[in-house]
């Protein structure tokens with residue numbers, strides 16, 4: 001077997017240079033854990049719209065090592081079942097498991113602010129690579145990792161063993177956490193969630209940190225870092241942009257079929273105040289999801305090749321259709337939710353506030369829902385320090401309906 005110590009050292013140096021890797025403890029982990037052990041039986045590399053399978057067996061060893069130590073995300077499963085050893089030609093498909101790009105893995109681990117002896121719960125084991133870095137840093141008994149896909153979990157478990165870590169690899173839906181080993185000092189999710197499940201708050205110690213990427217649009221998600229309070233709430237802010245594959249039970253079913261039929265009956269039509277193309281940018285896309293959770297941005301073409309742009313909320317049976325008038329845009333809205341009215345109000349307020357970046361967003365998580373806001377006033381009490389929103393349009397409340 002090829003000794004990959006030089007590649008690991010080079011990867012660590014690149015991550016230090018890029019600013020993702022900061023502390024000696026995580027550097028030692030990156031320099032020690034062989035990433036190639038976690039890529040069996042192989043990976044899919046992008047080739048135009050297709051995925052080219054590359055397996056360890058049958059590849060030139062030097063080429064395989066180069067692939068393993070790329071700075072890119074390496075897709076390891078397509079469509080919830082396909083692995084690279086099952087096909088020989090490039091195939092279409094949707095990535096459903098991967099070894100995330102090392103810079104994102106490591107910068108998230110750095111943001112977890114772990115200390116020796118901390119117990120961590122990871123949601124989204126994937127290949128097991130990030131779990132192995134944590135085992136190196138904190139010890140195998142302090143790491144529990146949950147993976148929803150049994151085959152992925154089994155491969156990760158074997159890879160962790162091969163790397164010398166007998167950790168707790170659990171197969172299950174990580175949205176439920178893993179109560180049997182709770183409470184945890186830290187919880188990290190490497191799949192995308194619509195909101196922080198309250199079970200995660202319940203299973204994290206007061207003072208503990210939860211790090212998870214929130215949203216459902218690939219180019220408009222926020223990495224949330226919240227601290228759990230004594231009173232069973234959690235609060236914090238969005239610390240940056242990040243994107244992952246969606247948690248399986250929350251994966252969006254793309255709106256398809258006859259879009260013009262869905263948008264046939266509008267309740268109102270008017271000019272927009274801002275361009276809907278703003279939603280192509282990251283922060284406006286994040287704000288759109290706060291203002292209209294559940295909405296999807298859909299692009300299509302008419303049979304004559306004209307561009308179509310919509311917001312659809314399938315659950316609320318509502319739509320906004322945007323019509324390009326050349327100089328300006330018109331919007332037709334239909335259904336019980338006035339999607340664009342809500343989104344536009346937030347986008348205008350955000351612009352008036354000086355278009356602050358995503359790290360200006362704060363959030364408060366309770367059993368009953370999430371509150372997000374930008375701006376406001378900091379209040380310090382005996383048990384916590386939190387921000388009070390000023391009640392402006394830059395405040396979004398996502399309530400949960402209690403089960404009867």
Ligand SMILES: C[S@@+](CC[C@H](N)C(=O)[O-])C[C@H]1O[C@@H](n2cnc3c(N)ncnc32)[C@H](O)[C@@H]1O
Nearest residue numbers: 097099124126127130147148174190191247248
């Ligand atoms: C981007 S990969 C994880 C990367 C991984 N941490 C690594 O270093 O290789 C996301 C993983 O989350 C898993 N996943 C998706 N939804 C999940 C859920 N609800 N609970 C647990 N795992 C989930 C997927 O099956 C996938 O393997």
